[in-house]
Structures are given as C-alpha cells and as structure tokens.
Amino acid sequence: MSVSKELPALDAHLSKFSYVGGYQPSKLDTTVLASGHVPSSPPSSLPHLRRWAKHMVSFSSSECSAFPSLSAEYKVDEQLSDILQNSLKMDKEIGNDNATQNKKSKGEGGKGKPGKFVLKTPKGTRDYGPAEMAVRRNVFHAIESVFHMHGAVEIETPVFELKEVLTGKYGEDSKLIYDLEDQGGEILSMRYDLTVPFARYVAMNKITNIKRYHIARVYRRDNPAMTRGRYREFYQCDFDIAGQYDAMIPDAECVQLVHQVLSKLDLGDFTIKVNHRKILDGVFGACGVPAEKFRPICSAVDKLDKSPWEDVRKEMVIEKGLDGEVADLIGEYVQQSGGEELIEKLKNDDRLKDSPVSQAGLADLKLLFDYCKDLGVDTYLVFDMGLARGLDYYTGVIYEAVLSAGQTSNEEGTVGSVAGGGRYDGLVGMFDPKKKTVPCVGVSFGIERLFAIQERKQRDEFGKIRATQTEVFVAAACKGMVQERLKLLGLLHGAGIKAESSYKNNPKLLSQLQYAEDNGIPLVALIGESEVQEGIVKLRNTSTRQEETIMREDLISAVKERLK
Amino acid sequence: MSVSKELPALDAHLSKFSYVGGYQPSKLDTTVLASGHVPSSPPSSLPHLRRWAKHMVSFSSSECSAFPSLSAEYKVDEQLSDILQNSLKMDKEIGNDNATQNKKSKGEGGKGKPGKFVLKTPKGTRDYGPAEMAVRRNVFHAIESVFHMHGAVEIETPVFELKEVLTGKYGEDSKLIYDLEDQGGEILSMRYDLTVPFARYVAMNKITNIKRYHIARVYRRDNPAMTRGRYREFYQCDFDIAGQYDAMIPDAECVQLVHQVLSKLDLGDFTIKVNHRKILDGVFGACGVPAEKFRPICSAVDKLDKSPWEDVRKEMVIEKGLDGEVADLIGEYVQQSGGEELIEKLKNDDRLKDSPVSQAGLADLKLLFDYCKDLGVDTYLVFDMGLARGLDYYTGVIYEAVLSAGQTSNEEGTVGSVAGGGRYDGLVGMFDPKKKTVPCVGVSFGIERLFAIQERKQRDEFGKIRATQTEVFVAAACKGMVQERLKLLGLLHGAGIKAESSYKNNPKLLSQLQYAEDNGIPLVALIGESEVQEGIVKLRNTSTRQEETIMREDLISAVKERLK
Numbered sequence A, B: 001m002s003v004s005k006e007l008p009a010l011d012a013h014l015s016k017f018s019y020v021g022g023y024q025p026s027k028l029d030t031t032v033l034a035s036g037h038v039p040s041s042p043p044s045s046l047p048h049l050r051r052w053a054k055h056m057v058s059f060s061s062s063e064c065s066a067f068p069s070l071s072a073e074y075k076v077d078e079q080l081s082d083i084l085q086n087s088l089k090m091d092k093e094i095g096n097d098n099a100t101q102n103k104k105s106k107g108e109g110g111k112g113k114p115g116k117f118v119l120k121t122p123k124g125t126r127d128y129g130p131a132e133m134a135v136r137r138n139v140f141h142a143i144e145s146v147f148h149m150h151g152a153v154e155i156e157t158p159v160f161e162l163k164e165v166l167t168g169k170y171g172e173d174s175k176l177i178y179d180l181e182d183q184g185g186e187i188l189s190m191r192y193d194l195t196v197p198f199a200r201y202v203a204m205n206k207i208t209n210i211k212r213y214h215i216a217r218v219y220r221r222d223n224p225a226m227t228r229g230r231y232r233e234f235y236q237c238d239f240d241i242a243g244q245y246d247a248m249i250p251d252a253e254c255v256q257l258v259h260q261v262l263s264k265l266d267l268g269d270f271t272i273k274v275n276h277r278k279i280l281d282g283v284f285g286a287c288g289v290p291a292e293k294f295r296p297i298c299s300a301v302d303k304l305d306k307s308p309w310e311d312v313r314k315e316m317v318i319e320k321g322l323d324g325e326v327a328d329l330i331g332e333y334v335q336q337s338g339g340e341e342l343i344e345k346l347k348n349d350d351r352l353k354d355s356p357v358s359q360a361g362l363a364d365l366k367l368l369f370d371y372c373k374d375l376g377v378d379t380y381l382v383f384d385m386g387l388a389r390g391l392d393y394y395t396g397v398i399y400e401a402v403l404s405a406g407q408t409s410n411e412e413g414t415v416g417s418v419a420g421g422g423r424y425d426g427l428v429g430m431f432d433p434k435k436k437t438v439p440c441v442g443v444s445f446g447i448e449r450l451f452a453i454q455e456r457k458q459r460d461e462f463g464k465i466r467a468t469q470t471e472v473f474v475a476a477a478c479k480g481m482v483q484e485r486l487k488l489l490g491l492l493h494g495a496g497i498k499a500e501s502s503y504k505n506n507p508k509l510l511s512q513l514q515y516a517e518d519n520g521i522p523l524v525a526l527i528g529e530s531e532v533q534e535g536i537v538k539l540r541n542t543s544t545r546q547e548e549t550i551m552r553e554d555l556i557s558a559v560k561e562r563l564k
Helices: A003-016 A027-034 A047-056 A061-065 A078-087 A092-107 A130-149 A171-176 A195-204 A249-264 A277-287 A291-305 A309-319 A324-334 A340-347 A356-375 A447-462 A482-494 A509-518 A529-534 A552-563 B003-016 B027-034 B047-056 B061-065 B078-087 B092-107 B130-149 B171-176 B195-204 B249-264 B277-287 B291-305 B309-319 B324-334 B340-347 B356-375 B447-462 B482-494 B509-518 B529-534 B552-563
Strands: A160-162 A188-190 A210-219 A233-242 A270-276 A381-384 A397-403 A417-423 A440-445 A472-476 A499-501 A523-527 A536-541 A547-551 B160-162 B188-190 B210-219 B233-242 B270-276 B381-384 B397-403 B417-423 B440-445 B472-476 B499-501 B523-527 B536-541 B547-551
Touching (some): A003 A047, A027 A047, A130 A233, A130 A447, A233 A249, A249 A397, A291 A309, A356 A397, A482 A499, A482 A552, A523 A529, A547 A552, B027 B047, B130 B447, B160 B195, B195 B210, B195 B440, B249 B270, B249 B397, B249 B440, B270 B356, B277 B324, B291 B309, B309 B324, B356 B381, B417 B447, B472 B482, B529 B536, B536 B552, B547 B552
Parallel strands (some): A270 A381, B472 B499, B472 B523
Antiparallel strands (some): A160 A188, A397 A417, A536 A547, B160 B188, B417 B440
16 A cells, blocks of 8 residues: 555545544544554654544543444545545445445535534533533532632633643643644633632732632543543632731631531531641651652652552552652551541651651641631541642642542442642742742632532432523413413513513413423413403412412512412 | 744744743834844744734734833843844844843853743733622623523533534634644634534534523634723623524513613613514615625625714625615615604505515514513614624524613713624524524623623722622731631621631731721621620621620621621
C-alpha cells in the first residue's frame, strides 16, 4: 500500500470530520485503527490524522466495542471510500456496508457529501433535563441560603481565562485544560476550577478581604467516566474567605458552614475530618523524611482513604524511595485519629514535642476544636492524621466531610467525600507582581455528588420528581372555551397564582384532568358554558378528585386557602 | 531590512505570546504595526504573525491610543529586543524604554524571560462583583418567578457544542463563533445563543412538546463595545414553547409573559410591538418584490427602528437593487402602526385582499389581539408593520418590547429593545434526519440591558447596592470575647438568623459598629464581660443607634420581632 499517498487523503478527510465516519466514533474508526496501516504516532505533517490517532487510543476496549456500526443513512465520501477500500484492509462487514453505501450515494447523483451526523453533546458532557434541573435548583437554594447566613457575597468570573493565568497552577493536570483555538487575539483556556480565577480576581482588584461564594461549571479534558457520574463539564461550589485575620476564626467558620450545609440537606450522619499541613510536615520531619520528599510523601498519605496502609507504604518505599523504617514510623502516626485527647497526646509526643512546626499545627487545631465547640458544630469533628488532601497549595488546616456509610455508596460500594478544603495562604501571591499575598481559607462542595444523592432521595420518597410548580390547571368541560380559559388564566396570574391551561382550542376533558394528575398540579379550575353564564367555577382537588362550586369572585381566596 | 530573517523571529515570539509585549496590548504593538515592516496580511507560513496582524487591525484608533506603554516591570526577551531595535523603526520613547529594560534584564543575570503579564480578563469579558451579582440575582428571581407562573421547566445544555451543530445556523455571523482548539477528539465550538442548542435538544431527545426556559451565558467574538455594555460573554434568557398546538394560544402566552416580566421589574411604561412574517411577505409580494429578494428587503425593513425611512429606502434601491417605485409602495405599508383597526383596514386593502398569505397573517394577528385582551395584557400592544426582526428563521408572529423613552436611553440617547422573539417553525427540523419539525415560539429577554437598568435604578433609589443579606452583627465591647461571640453566632444561626462577626480576636468597638453601618446590617448584638455574666445582650438598631437590653433567652424572638 502506498502510505505516502493514502494517509494524506485520510488526514484531509479528518481535517473536516472528528472521526472517519463523521462526527461520532464508529466501527469504521476501530477498523481503520486495527488495520495497522496508520502509524500509532503519525508524523506532524499529518496533524489531523495525528489528532485522531491520539484520540482513538484514549478509548478503552469496552468503549470501542460499544461503538455503533455506521448507520445506513451515512454516506461515505466517494474519495474517502476509495481510500478505505483500496488501501486499508477492512473487515468484511464494514467493506460491504461501505460498498452498498457508496453505490447508494452514486445512485443519488454522483459526488455524495458526508451525510447527517448523529446528534449528540460533546464527549464527557450532557444536557440536564427538567427533573434534574429541579433537583439542582433545590440544592443550590439550600446551599446559597447557608452562604447568605454567613454574609457571603457572590462573584462571577469569565468561563475562560488568559492561558497564562492557569499556567503553572495545576502541575501534571495542566494537560487536562481545554484551550480555545487561536482565532486572532489572545490565547485563552477554559477555567479548570474556581479557585485560581478567584485568586486572580483578588490579586487583580487588589482586594484585601472578601468572603465570597461562586457556583459555576468548570472544564477538564479528563477521560470521562460518565456511568460513575464523572464528566468533563461539571459544577463546582466554592466558599472562600480571604483576608489577614486572627488564627482559626475563619477556619472554624468553614467547618461550621460544612456542618450547616450537610445538616440542611438532611443527609444523615457525617464526619468532618480535620488535619493540618504543619502537623504532617512536622511528622515527616521528625520521622526523617528528606525535605524534598515532603510533598510526594504527603500525596501518598492522601491515598489512605482509598487504599490500605500496606499499599501506601509500598508507594512510599518502592515508588518514592523512602527508607522502610521511616515509612513505618510515619505509618504509626497517620493511622491515628481521634479528638482533642489525640492533640494533647501529640503535644507531648517524644518526637514531636521539640518540633516547632508540629506544635504550631497542634495549637491551631486545639483552637479550631474550641471554636467549633463554641459554634456548636463539634459533634462530627474528627482529627484524622491520615487526611492529607491532594493539592499542593494548602498551607494550614485541611478538612474533608464524608457521609456515613450507606448514604453515598455508589455501585462500587465506596463512600466518597462531599466537601473538602483548607487554608491556602500563598496562592493569591502568585498573581501579585510583588508577591504580596492575601491569606485564604475555603471549602468546595462536591455538588455533583450532592445532586445525585438528592435525586435518588427524591425519587425514593416521591416516586418521581416534579419539575414544575404549577398550582392550578384551568380546564374546559366543553368546546369553544379558549377565550374563557384565557380570562381565567389572566385572573389567576394577576393574583400571583401559578396556572396553566391547554394550548388546544378544544382539548378533551379527560386528557386535561390526566395532565393535572401526571404533573402533580394540586387544583383544577373547571368551566363549561353553564359555569360561565352563572359566574361560577368548579374547583377540583386533583388527589381527592372532589369538586366544589365556587363563585368566580371568590376563586382567588378559595384557591389560596386550599394551597396553604 | 531583511524581512525574511526578522519576521520569522517575530512570528516565533508571537507563537508564545498574544502581543509583542506579552499578554496585553501595548504601545509596542502599535509601534511595530506602524513601522510598515509587517505586511498587512503576512504569509500563511507565519501564522502567528498573521494572527497578530489580523487581530491588531480590529482595534479602533481610540482603543490603540489607550494602550499602555510597557510597564517598567516588563522585560523584553533579549532576542526579540534585538529584532525590534535592529529591524523595525521604533519611535524614540519605546526604543529607549526598551534599551533600558534590556540592560536591566541583562543586569539581572543574562537571558531575561518575558516578565509578568498584566492581570486581566480576556478581551470582551469581565468579572462581576458582589453588588452587580446581587442585582443580577434579583432580576433572575423576578423573571424566573414569572416563568414558574407559566409552568415552565428549566434545562441546561453544555457551554460548547459539536461545531457541526452550529454550522449553517448563523449565516455571516458564523465567523463570530469561538472554536476550541483541536486537542485530539471532537471539533467543538462555544454556544452562540441558546436557541440552536434548544432545537438540538428537542430534536435529539425526540421531544414533541416542552415549555422551557434557559438562562445562561453565550459567546460571540464580536468587536466588544464595553462602554456601551456589549461584551463577548453575556447572559441570554430564553423562554420557548415547542409543540404542535392551535393557532396563537402559545404565541399569546409569550406576549403575556413579556408583559408580566416588564411589569414585575417595575420599569414604567413600555410598548410591545407585534407583526407577522406572513404579512410582511404578503406586502412584499403585492408590491412586486421578486421572491428571492424577500429576505434582503425584510432585513432592510428591520433597520426602521434605528434609521429614517429615507435611509432604508436607499438601502433597498441602491444596495439591494429594488425598483424605486416598489420601494415607495413598501414604504407606505411599513411606516404604519396601530391596533385592531389597522388589521381591519388591511384585510380590505386593495393590494392585500387577494393575497392569501397576507390574509392568513392578518387572521393570526386578529386572534392574537383577542387572546391578549382576554389575558388582560393588551394595554401596551401595538401592531407595527415596520417590525421585521433580523433573524431568518422566523415564520410567523414576531414581537419586540421597548421601554418608553427616558427609561433606557443610554449615553447616545437611543432607546433599545428589552425583549423580542417570535415563531420559528422550521428550526428543529434542521436537526432531524427526516426533517420532521416541531413548531416553536419563544421570547428572549435583553437581560444584560435589564441588569443595567435595575442597577442604575437601585443606585438612584438607595445610594448604594447591598450585596449581603446579614441581619445581625455580633460585636464585642471589650477584649477576650472571641469564644463568647462564636457562641452567640451559633445561637443565631441555629435559629436561621443571618449573622456575622469580626474575624479578629480583639476588634475595636467603633470599627465593628462602623462595619454594620457600612454594610447595612440592621441589628448589632453587643456583649461585654458584664453582659456575659448577667446573661444579657445589648441589641442595637443600626439606623436609630438605640440600644435595648435583652435577656439572652429572649434574644431570638426579640431579633425576629425587630426584623419584621
């Protein structure tokens, strides 16, 4: 096969389409990939082929096997079809499909252009329908009401930032940032989280203190695991306090806020684990970890919530080259958890009592426990020495809330965190020309997980979720009532009552009543010719199916009475 | 100068930076541009230079003159500096600046890398601060409450779509679509409006009827006119009814909804102009406009709200090649406006009485007026034959709401539209493989303009906008009260009262009272050592400055009483 001739043609095709078969992956892609004629890393002179090849290997074999064969409607470009048939070893099925399509395409008059693409949202994204949005709205309102309880303000930043703003903030994960095409102008990237734009906002506006929340979507070109609820576009919900303040007062407020939000959402028992980066660093130092290994060892400890100590130890010793005895020593500390008594014990610990950094962390934590007790939110507080939090930028107290088992267990039975955060005093300084920083502490709610939990809860409780709030359905008992129905609608709306009616001139009575039942609308205002003449309305209770006759002038008060 | 040698170096520099001076436009760019050494359209072998040159001409001369000189902190890349100095005629100021910076850069140890970029948001975007967000939140709530009044559901779609979804929907404006970089995978674009994603959603999910709203930001690479409130990232607020229904019932609901929203926002008098595409087409046909000129002539008529008839006529005759007499005939129609009497007059108009398309449009409009009267929202309704609406996809009734003069007049004294929409029966069919369509009618609110009007209104009324909702500020009269303040906060929050306190251990009393005044917090709960001992709290009214002594156990009820 003359690769030099055919691959450029395929490259040209892929400059116009996402996949060989158009805008959706199909068996055509896997066949071409499996043919062995496309190099696994095509030369940069074939950028589109290169993009495609790189993208294709990101699919797991189970994803690939789920790709559809091309639908009969798809017409392969004539030239491409030739390429595929002549140059690539196609499996029989695809080859035949193709030939048929090609014939069909010719039959319809020559040069077929690529046909319809299958309608879909971009990989890793989805639409949210009415029932899901109703749940989201309720969760947002519950959380926002707690934010407002604390006098927090709201800000909104653009969905994209200058690429430079995001550069150097996410380490290895930078490769997951979505970039915008250079269309003339600035180089832009989609925001990856809400914390970096917040730090940019604080630095740019030279803000010295602010308590803000921000609920918005962020973007990560991760391999989506949509069945497990992980998407490339998802909401974050952040609350942060920036300002130079006295120790632990804002930190305690964040813990209080987590306590309040989880209580408000009525999710059952939960645990708020707290730790302090200084305690961890003190332990590492006292156990003999070299300074340059603090962060790697910290990120190994971070895995303790998912892996047993033996695995974490292995990572420390084998992957990260830590001395086995040092690892064992660390193990003695990070597997401990408790309350204030643990703080006292560690204060007098032989290895830690002379470590100023540990002692500073322990003093902070003691204060945090005291303040949480004053605020009445110490019930679920646990000092967990194995809590490390992945992000590099934390500098002080860190915390994470997990629901008690059974509440969040997903298909795999694991229990996940629903909120987390901590103190990060250095981030704003990264944006200031003079490195002047503003200390920050904040919390981010795992709001997508909270949505999922609430959705399941509501379905369990009510069978289905009501997406609308309509209170009265205006129905007609006979034909020719459109204008009378509209008059009644105008009357009800005028009094602030949520009311709907059919868009048909002469809807059937039964289908109107059925609509009210299906949509959980509590009342039906029913009129016919005689009701109009007599100036009355029949008010029907959807759940009891009882009807009452009401004078038209009393309708509003009667409806309001029944809606109470 | 050896262009062949220097321009590629500049191209390489611009592959890393948005501008010659880094990530923000500066006088360096204008100087380089004015030097005459960069061709206005650089060859495609220099794509970054080409991008830069194309972008630079998008700035107006007033924008260019507002560019900053490079700040002293900026260090020009050594190699670039040589290019600039040796090859381009720099004006003295920049040349000197550069030389200094270059020296400084060298002085600091050799190869200077480009220094700090100036912090900013992307061109045409902005952050929204606390006061602005508070206004937005109020406007959203007001509008959403009207949507819920109509039993509308909410949906959310991804911020980007497959590029193909947007292709062919926006005509010439397609060039304003933001594309994402091809990073392997699908070809994506940022949404340009909410209507096309809605049509995609309806087609993809094979929905036969839905009444939905969607409030979200959209993206247009337009030349931003930020002083006039036009941005590249801005909110849209859409309400649409999809479904095969009887004539004018959903259409009248849209007009009713506009009436209700504008009334609810208390914007004074307004006019809702209505027209019908079939009436316009009928008039064009009857006046002798060739069929292929219907849409261009329609878009000329669309300018009647901003330009006098003479200018519109000129566009028709000179630009669009219409016969002058035909234009004059059209002018007689499109300059008329009125109420139902105008409908009657046109029904019997000599030219229109035999035009079935006009008569169909007039019958629709008569029904719309009847229904609006039934709904009680005909007060501000005007049949305006000059209303055309720009978009090609409208097929029936169209409408637009404008505030009465004085309400929205911007700096230039023009009055703009605050809502608009109409019937578009063909759009969903564009996404269906069998072209099966779902008729739609909808309205889009000019929500950014509504924000601006509300913001000005609130500033005028209250002097400033309150961004928080805090009801009680917990203050200490003496030192050492942190824990007592936290206990009080816990008590108030537990009762659902919005309360804040200082983050300092020992804040000054005066500054605490001042904070409450500055932030419009109505009550201050004040404690000192004696209050704690006696189990009392002093409750201070921020505006009257009167203090009352309250027993601690009565605090909650006393606060609630005073907040009523």
